[in-house]
Amino acid sequence: xxxxxxxxxxxxxxxxxxxxxxxxxxxxxxxxxxxxxxxxxxxxxxxxxxxxxxxxxxxxxxxxxxxxxxxxxxxxxxxxxxxxxxxxxxxxxxxxxxxxxxxxxxxxxxxxxxxxxxxxxxxxxxxxxxxxxxxxxxxxxxxxxxxxxxxxxxxxxxxxxxxxxxxxxxxxxxxxxxxxxxxxxxxxxxxxxxxxxxxxxxxxxxxxxxxxxxxxxxxxxxxxxxxxxxxxxxxxxxxxxxxxxxxxxxxxxxxxxxxxxxxxxxxxxxxxxx
Numbered sequence: 001x002x003x004x005x006x007x008x009x010x011x012x013x014x015x016x017x018x019x020x021x022x023x024x025x026x027x028x029x030x031x032x033x034x035x036x037x038x039x040x041x042x043x044x045x046x047x048x049x050x051x052x053x054x055x056x057x058x059x060x061x062x063x064x065x066x067x068x069x070x071x072x073x074x075x076x077x078x079x080x081x082x083x084x085x086x087x088x089x090x091x092x093x094x095x096x097x098x099x100x101x102x103x104x105x106x107x108x109x110x111x112x113x114x115x116x117x118x119x120x121x122x123x124x125x126x127x128x129x130x131x132x133x134x135x136x137x138x139x140x141x142x143x144x145x146x147x148x149x150x151x152x153x154x155x156x157x158x159x160x161x162x163x164x165x166x167x168x169x170x171x172x173x174x175x176x177x178x179x180x181x182x183x184x185x186x187x188x189x190x191x192x193x194x195x196x197x198x199x200x201x202x203x204x205x206x207x208x209x210x211x212x213x214x215x216x217x218x219x220x221x222x223x224x225x226x227x228x229x230x231x232x233x234x235x236x237x238x239x240x241x242x243x244x245x246x247x248x249x250x251x252x253x254x255x256x257x258x259x260x261x262x263x264x265x266x267x268x269x270x271x272x273x274x
Contacts, residue, residue: 036141
């Protein structure tokens with residue numbers, strides 16, 4: 001894979017529009033601060049992080065009133081915001097300077113794999129934004145500056161008392177950070193691959209539908225469930241191993257990369273440019 005291609009793509013991560021995700025995470029952390037105000041305590045840094053991708057417990061769909069219990073907007077916007085901001089660049093790069101670099105590279109596969117690296121790194125930057133926004137609010141609220149301590153704020157967000165005899169700090173990190181990251185990265189790569197087959201707006205609609213379906217149909221095989229800290233923690237407590245849960249988004253990653261690579265190799269880049 002060309003170092004020049006990757007270097008150019010990674011520079012795009014610093015685009016100004018990506019800062020909107022940082023602004024959103026600041027607002028998201030403010031909601032956690034509001035929960036803390038109700039309990040009259042100061043959240044820890046870990047509390048702020050766990051609140052972003054907490055999601056909710058599974059709900060039963062009322063057929064007669066299908067819109068009576070909508071997906072958690074806070075969680076949905078957190079995931080969809082990342083997907084939306086990552087939507088346009090790969091295909092946008094098939095014009096102008098990007099097209100010239102692709103032709104000089106002499107390999108559409110290298111171009112596509114470079115975009116895969118960019119996509120994962122883009123997700124990583126967004127999650128660093130999440131960590132940093134939580135840090136800012138922790139300092140502002142004079143909370144506990146620790147990733148190993150949590151308060152009753154997390155108990156409130158996760159809708160039950162987290163039993164320290166069962167739930168370890170590592171389990172909280174896995175459910176609140178690792179699995180949401182893997183899920184978002186997998187969905188991002190899936191969306192990017194789908195964009196090579198159809199219009200970006202349709203690809204975005206498909207990933208949105210996958211998240212909404214996951215909210216109503218609880219199963220680790222519906223990938224959106226693995227982006228909800230509450231459900232991942234429940235899976236871990238019920239006996240699923242971390243490896244078992246990690247396999248699902250990693251399968252999505254492999255399938256997306258292979259499908260996108262096949263399509264990219266057969267794609268007429270000149271017609272895409274038009």
